[in-house]
Amino acid sequence: MDLKSRLNSVIEKDKKTNPKYIFDVLKSDFYYLINNYFEVDFDKISLNLELEKDVYKITIDCFADRIKLMKTLP
Numbered sequence: 001m002d003l004k005s006r007l008n009s010v011i012e013k014d015k016k017t018n019p020k021y022i023f024d025v026l027k028s029d030f031y032y033l034i035n036n037y038f039e040v041d042f043d044k045i046s047l048n049l050e051l052e053k054d055v056y057k058i059t060i061d062c063f064a065d066r067i068k069l070m071k072t073l074p
Helices: 003-017 019-034
Strands: 038-040 046-052 055-061 064-067
Touching: 019 038, 019 046, 019 055
Parallel strands: none
Antiparallel strands: 038 064, 046 055
């Protein structure tokens, strides 16, 4: 299943029973991705999801305190 189909499935399934669920899942996934590179506070991430002409518009606002340094070989 491709990403768009998966997103459609999750949204269609959960929007009627628990619309907050999709926001929690997306926010959590974003946090674990961005936290590898930046120091962020999970509670300060805001997410908005809109449907515009059969296309999902996802807006995520996140403020980072600092960039995490990557471990590199000398």
